[in-house]
Amino acid sequence: MSDWTIDKMAGHCGARLTGVRLETANQSALEQMRAALFEHGVIVIPDQHLSPEAHITLAEFFGPIDVNRFFTPVATHPMIAEVRTAPEQAAVIGGTWHTDHSYDAAPAMCSILSAQTLPPFGGDTHFASMSAACAALSPGLRKMLEGVQAWHSDGSFADSKVGIDSAQDAFRDPVLHPALIKHPVTGAPCIYVNGDFTTHFEGWSVEESAPLLTYLYAFVTQPIFTARVVWEPGMVAIWDNRLVQHYATADYSGHARLMHRITVQGVPLDAA
Numbered sequence: 001m002s003d004w005t006i007d008k009m010a011g012h013c014g015a016r017l018t019g020v021r022l023e024t025a026n027q028s029a030l031e032q033m034r035a036a037l038f039e040h041g042v043i044v045i046p047d048q049h050l051s052p053e054a055h056i057t058l059a060e061f062f063g064p065i066d067v068n069r070f071f072t073p074v075a076t077h078p079m080i081a082e083v084r085t086a087p088e089q090a091a092v093i094g095g096t097w098h099t100d101h102s103y104d105a106a107p108a109m110c111s112i113l114s115a116q117t118l119p120p121f122g123g124d125t126h127f128a129s130m131s132a133a134c135a136a137l138s139p140g141l142r143k144m145l146e147g148v149q150a151w152h153s154d155g156s157f158a159d160s161k162v163g164i165d166s167a168q169d170a171f172r173d174p175v176l177h178p179a180l181i182k183h184p185v186t187g188a189p190c191i192y193v194n195g196d197f198t199t200h201f202e203g204w205s206v207e208e209s210a211p212l213l214t215y216l217y218a219f220v221t222q223p224i225f226t227a228r229v230v231w232e233p234g235m236v237a238i239w240d241n242r243l244v245q246h247y248a249t250a251d252y253s254g255h256a257r258l259m260h261r262i263t264v265q266g267v268p269l270d271a272a
């Protein structure tokens, strides 16, 4: 019997979990929550209003915290990153489809976002299932991608204008990941290239890679693979960066938004 009520948000992606207070959740409820994350790719848990300490405790249930080297930390809790949009800001952090930390050799397994200040409208976050997209590939393209690796780089942060502390010593060498990965826990095959950080396929030029990467970015973000999170006060969202990509909507100009984000350490990724 589940402590949670779990309602799917869409056919391929996302679930809403209610009925448990995270700050006092028992081990069984936490394990059910983790299983729901691996099944649905992203879970949202409304009305939690986590303290920074509770946010850190929740993250540590999943594993050690992976402190982002580019984001501005919360002054009192440097393990938590600030995702802040000022009212006069037109662009937002994460306003393109991407996977957090894919530029790392062991990319973050999950990200945990806790709503602090929400605009009166907009600022929704979209998610797309990379396992559903992978299952929908044609057999021919899938077979070809099974033998391909892609390079990922943090270099795009050098041009970022929003919320990124691009100190020169934060940048690292590009890393290789399989274009199709096997989820480290469930084994689900997932497409693992994204528009923010993937630069080209191994053994291919940037120019040769661009048409197929462009096709894949459009393919994986088709609405049928997605779910849309409409934020509510105190809501927590947790997503698995191997299972989903996400997109922050920049449609609330003139209003402030503040989220707290923690990312949890992941593992090197194997080919599907």
Ligand SMILES: [Fe+2]
Pocket: 094, 098, 099, 100, 246
């Ligand atoms: Fe992100």
